[in-house]
Amino acid sequence: MLDEIDKRILMILMENGRMSLTDIVGKLKEFGINATATTVKRRMDAMAKKGIIKKYTVQLDVKKVNYNYLSLLEIKIDPALVSRAVKNLSSMYEITELYIVEDEYNIFAKVRCQSFDELVRFMEKLSRIPYIKELKSHLVLRPIKEEDTYLPLIKEARVKVTDFNEDGINEIIMENSKLLISITPNKGGRIDNLILKETGIGEVYEALGILYDNFIEEGWGVYFSNKKYDAKILNSYGDEVKVSLTKILEGRNVGKIRLNKIITLKSNSSEFEVKYVITNLNKVSQSVSLWICNYLNVGGSVGTEDWLYLPIENGTYVERFKPIYSGITWPTYFLKNFSRERYKNIFKREHTQLSKDRITNGWAAYYNHNTKEIIGVLWDLRKVALVKRYFSPSYYSIELVFNTVTLRPNESKEFQIIFIARRGDWTDIYSRWVERYGETAIQ
Known part of the structure; x- marks a missing residue:
């Protein structure tokens, strides 16, 4: 049997089969495991002797790490949906290989599971995905030749760089057992894919995405939308992974403002956190208002079938989606120094109105009554001035305008947003907000 140290060594080697013993020891220390190079070598030799490590690419004997059930799937998908479907299916840990083929069943997949029950549950999950028309499963009795290169022995979060969108440009992929997030550093550092693995469905409008960064002093989409952000992976795998994205704004009305956002995803979590750090690199003080569109x-x-839920005075605002151009902006109870001139870019845009009601708590949610999926956004109410929703025939939005801050030279301010993607209802989002930010609630 493999213990946790053996599994961790294997996970490290699967990331880099040529890593030295000294580097492996250093990686183990990051996970709280103290081992000498001699101990690591002895364990690697023992696993090699048992046939668990076949070669240092690394290739594992799947039976000896308890991945005994292999199934080959033929999947029929509407040709118009194939590109989106393969992105969603590739996010699932159980699928180790995925191919588009020239056949009525146009997707071929190889699936690995640790038990027959796990395989059955996975097949049941696939059968509930709306874009899958038909599904055939072939349980493999005896593989003759195969090469598995990655098996999730430890269910943890990880980061990888790959051309996920197949557009010739690499994206940064953050994933755990529940979510896959695709970040586009070359397109404004936006998240253009958020896939809920339970359903295999993408939850964002890819053309615009979420974390669409703006400052109201510059106007919507003027500078950041397609600019290249400097990206750095801070933690690549483990209980928590982090990616940092940075851009310096040289705008018409504000200049030398550094925007840094750090995205954090924990293992086995249906939420992720985004921390913004805004720094004034100018020699004079500047007032800025961060505006994040999702x-x-x-x-x-x-x-x-899609509904919006927002906490307002005297209850919860509930609105059914309509495929028309329509916007509403709500002030919050913590809006400071409301200036119609400063905020006119938000509520005076075409098809947008300013509500007389105020937002009383720091959360919003969109819920699909058919799939029972919900996306929630949480924030510290004390730092947000306005909340906006916008409907169009192709998407709907939640937009946050943070209170205007005046930054002295080299001064920084932090802002935070939490996203939740899961099956549930709006009360789950409210409960999570109370747990995280309840002290800011308006009684």
Whole structure:
């Protein structure tokens, strides 16, 4: 049997089969495991002797690490949906290989599971995905030749760089057992894919994405939307992974403002956290208002089955999606020094109105009544001035405008957003907000 140290060594080698013993010892220390190079070598030799490590690429004997069930799947998908479907399916740990083929069943997949029950549950999950028309499963009795290169022996979060969108440009992929997040550093550092693995469905409007960064002093989409961000992977795998994205704004009205956002995803969590750090690199003080737009397609598309939930005075605002151009902006109870001139870019845009009600808590949610999927956004109410929703025939949004801050030279301010993607309802989002930010609630 493999213990946790053996599994951790294997996970390290699967990331880099040529890593030295000294480097492996250093990586083990990051996970709280104190081992000498001699101990690591002895364990590697023992696993090699048992046939668990076949070669240092690394290739594992799947039976000896308890991945005994292999199934080959033929999947029929509407040709118009194939590109989106393969992104979603590739996010699932159980699928180790995925191919588009020239056949009526146009997707071929190789699936690895640790038990027959796990395989059955996975097949049941696939059968509930709306874009899968038909599904055939072939349980493999005896493999003759195969090469598995990665098996999730430890269910943890990880980061990888790959051309996920197949557009010739690499994206940064953050994933755990529940979510896959695709970040585009070359396109404004936005998240253009958020896939809920339980359903295999993408939850954002890819053309615009979420974390669409703006400052109201510059206007919507003027500078950041397609600019290249400097990206750095801070933690690549483990209980928590982090990616940092940075850009310096040289705008018409503000200049030398550094925007840094750090995205954190924990293992086995259905939420991720985004911390913004805004720094004034100018020699004079500047006032700036961070405006974050998030464009969603909960359940993979938009329709009248989608509903918005927001906490306002005297209750919860509930609105059914309509495929028309329509916007509403709500002030919050912590809006400071409301200036119609400063905020006119938000609520005076075409098709947008300013509500007389105020937001009383720091959360918002879109819910799909058919798929029971929900996307929630949480924030510290004390730091947000305005909340906006926008409907269009293709998407709906939740937009946050943070209170204007005046930054002295080299001064920084932090802002935070939490996203939740899961099956549930709006009360789950509210409960999580109370747990995290309840002290800011308006009684």
